[in-house]
Amino acid sequence: MANDFLTDAFIRLRQKLKGISVRVLPDPTGAEDVLQDSFVRLWQKRYPLQSEQEAEALLARTVRNASLNERRRRRPVPLEADVAEAPPDVEDREKAYAAMHRKIESELTETQRYILEEKEYGGRTLEEIARELGMEPAAVRMQLSRARKTLRNALKDDR
Numbered sequence: 001m002a003n004d005f006l007t008d009a010f011i012r013l014r015q016k017l018k019g020i021s022v023r024v025l026p027d028p029t030g031a032e033d034v035l036q037d038s039f040v041r042l043w044q045k046r047y048p049l050q051s052e053q054e055a056e057a058l059l060a061r062t063v064r065n066a067s068l069n070e071r072r073r074r075r076p077v078p079l080e081a082d083v084a085e086a087p088p089d090v091e092d093r094e095k096a097y098a099a100m101h102r103k104i105e106s107e108l109t110e111t112q113r114y115i116l117e118e119k120e121y122g123g124r125t126l127e128e129i130a131r132e133l134g135m136e137p138a139a140v141r142m143q144l145s146r147a148r149k150t151l152r153n154a155l156k157d158d159r
Helices: 002-024 030-043 052-074 088-107 110-121 126-132 137-158
Strands: none
Touching: 002 030, 002 052, 030 052, 088 110, 088 137, 110 126, 110 137, 126 137
8 A cells, every 4th residue: 555655656746756856966867767766765665654645755855865865976086186195294284283273372262262172172062161151052152163263264364
């Protein structure tokens, strides 16, 4: 019975489901493959479907997610020439850490420094830090976000 709902919904909505897939994958052949693979996968699992509407929703969600997965899988990988030939040596890494430490000390407020250090290096949650500082967790999250943004902008300016 459940597979009857699934089959009926698939036949009736085939073009709409293909449209969902084509919006994610511009390749119509790839979209058709995703569509068929999704149906076969659902058919084999034999979901306990109660109605055709439930089958429609399951089909639409499965086709969309499978299309997104296919697009991610097809994403181009960088060529070997694009990847750094050798990892930075220890001296370069130490210089980078020292530069970052200077940026943290010069660009961030005392509160931002404390929140950043406790969150990133202390492994504490935003709620714990907020309780300790007598702040709302949303305010701590905002300060952390601003600190990270400040550091990103400072590093961009150095390049």
